Amino acid sequence: MSLWERAYLPEILRGLAITSGVFLRNMGRWITGKKGALTTFYPEESRWDYAPRNRGKHVLVQRANGKPQCIACNLCATVCPAKVIEIEAGFDPSDVAHPKFPLRFEIDYSRCVFCGLCVEACPEDAIRMAKETPGLPAEDRHQMWLTRDEMLGWQPQRDAAKPYPGNGGDPGNPADKGDEADKGAR
Numbered sequence: 001m002s003l004w005e006r007a008y009l010p011e012i013l014r015g016l017a018i019t020s021g022v023f024l025r026n027m028g029r030w031i032t033g034k035k036g037a038l039t040t041f042y043p044e045e046s047r048w049d050y051a052p053r054n055r056g057k058h059v060l061v062q063r064a065n066g067k068p069q070c071i072a073c074n075l076c077a078t079v080c081p082a083k084v085i086e087i088e089a090g091f092d093p094s095d096v097a098h099p100k101f102p103l104r105f106e107i108d109y110s111r112c113v114f115c116g117l118c119v120e121a122c123p124e125d126a127i128r129m130a131k132e133t134p135g136l137p138a139e140d141r142h143q144m145w146l147t148r149d150e151m152l153g154w155q156p157q158r159d160a161a162k163p164y165p166g167n168g169g170d171p172g173n174p175a176d177k178g179d180e181a182d183k184g185a186r
């Protein structure tokens with residue numbers, strides 16, 4: 001450190017000047033009705049600048065017919081370190097290819113640590129995490145359980161940003177390999 005820095009007091013005063021400057025600038029913008037500091041008034045506002053790989057709300061992938069891609073194997077619930085996933089399996093003998101499905105699939109967001117292990121463990125790529133956060137604030141922790149139908153909101157077949165080589169996809173088309181690329185990005 002230079003002699004000036006070792007004198008200690010000048011650097012303290014410089015730090016205070018920077019802090020006061022930022023404070024006064026934001027206060028001025030606030031008083032004049034402009035958006036000042038990067039403050040998000042959560043939950044009324046949600047941030048627009050989540051990183052693309054942010055692990056936010058869970059999404060259950062739908063098949064082309066709208067049914068969940070999940071086969072209720074319970075792997076995600078087993079691997080979950082917080083033990084917040086509850087699955088009740090159903091059986092549909094008329095669906096020969098995928099007779100087992102989740103009758104109930106719920107996540108307790110009051111205890112989820114957003115580690116993403118459930119997504120990594122899924123053998124069917126049936127659960128993903130969107131970058132947006134779920135609506136967490138609640139007066140009662142029982143309201144923080146997210147149900148199957150609340151998560152079952154994304155059809156990859158209809159999402160141009162994430163093409164999916166499922167039903168209707170062409171495996172030979174490079175555009176249809178987006179799912180694999182997406183898997184690598186997770």
Ligand code: SF4
Nearest residue numbers: 080112113115116118
């Ligand atoms: S993100 Fe982690 S804590 Fe949350 S449900 Fe998945 S495995 Fe469990």
Ligand code: SF4
Nearest residue numbers: 070071073074076122
């Ligand atoms: S989301 Fe995946 S890991 Fe979890 S039960 Fe369904 S198929 Fe199994």
